[in-house]
Amino acid sequence: MSGTAAVVEKPKTYWVAPISYPAPASSGKTGLWRTERPVIHLEKCVKCLYCWLYCPEDTILRREDDYVYVDYDYCKGCGICAAVCPTNAIDMVPEGGES
């Protein structure tokens, strides 16, 4: 029957597909791009999870008790978590200095 769902069939000519599949670290450890890193002061954290929700890179990780921590391998240091934090519990600290 014509025009119904497409059949997936491999090309018959030489073929390099312009497609990819989502996977961690397909562009390497993007945390190396960071110039400032977020440092979370858990004593001020109220577990609202705004940072976890807003992080564009999915690098705010959520613990079982709803406290959060940062995956520094992939955090690019954009600072959105610090900007949305209602209790100013996240500081952006320049990289390259002491920890």
Added chain:
Amino acid sequence: MVLKALTANHAVAEAAKLARVKVVSAYPITPQTTIVEKLAEMIEKGEMEAKMVRVESEHSALAATLGAAAAGARAFTATSSHGLLYMHEVLWWTSGARVPVVMAVVTRAIGPPWNIHVEHSDVMDQRDTGWIIGVAQENQEAFDLTLQAFRISEDPRVYLPMIVSLDAFILSHTVAPVDVPSQQEVDAWLPSRRQPYVISPETNVVMGNIADDADYYMMRYSINAAMEAAKKVVEEVDEEYGKAFGRRYGGLVECYNCDDADYIMVLMGSWAGDAKKASDLLREKGYRVGVMRVRFVRPWPREVVQEKLSNRKGVIVFDRSISFGSAGQLFTDVAASLYGSTSIRGVVAGLGGVDVRPEDFMNEVTDFVSHVEEFGRVYEPLRWHLPPKYAKSLAEEVSA
């Protein structure tokens, strides 16, 4: 056989409907054509089971068509002149994605100054984008080529998008009898859609991510390999279409009066009809002249051009467009294919829809013949066939 009186625009719309297109995307105002208007009407009346996606620009129209096609739907769009130029970026996205798509292009002049008549500059501007480009001479062929385009584009040896090009007004708005096959006949001839991958929440595929330089290079290599493979597919589809519906066009090119011809006119589109008439009239006067009508600009039919044109006394190419600072685009491809094996002249004529009649072709050919006979081997990339209104005054200016 059911003959319907159709403009080429409505003929193309009928073909898209019979191909069971599932998604049509378009920007509805000028320079959109009555192709999409007719499709919208068919969908609205329930005669066609498809989704019409109205977008805010031609750039988005082709992007939405590409999206639907990547998701697995047979998708279609149509445009013209400035709309096509606005789509230009997405033409590259579509061919690079290797997703089969069919688009009709009503070839019109490009402004400024504003002019809506036939010219091939818009479609010739897309030659390098990796789209297959087929060009119709008549309304029937615009219909047939649209059906064929789905089969060519969705062939696993090809997987490239295809433009069906038809001349503005001379075809697009002129009514002619068109043999429209039944839905059952088309279903029997056109197989289910095939494509190299489908993007959906289940397949998790990403298209167009950043690629390694070498991978990028090889994707370009593979597009060209598919273009070369398309030459054979075009010939096969032409033959199979002929078996099913009784009409064959000759594949990549159509040759008329060519067998014993000393001189051959090369051109594409609707004015090939006038050139054929000129060829008949010239033969009555003792000139053995034939016509090679280019049906596919891409893939460029290099081998056929070499085979059919190399051993002639001369080849005269008529372009309805120009690459400023070079010559007509058909001329440059023909000349490159013949690499000096025969006399050749390029003529640019009919820009902005200026009428070119059989007498104009006859005058150009007899002038070329006398030139070749006088000087022997001739290579003239660019001769202007000026509109009558200007021809005399410019001749005076040049001689002054």
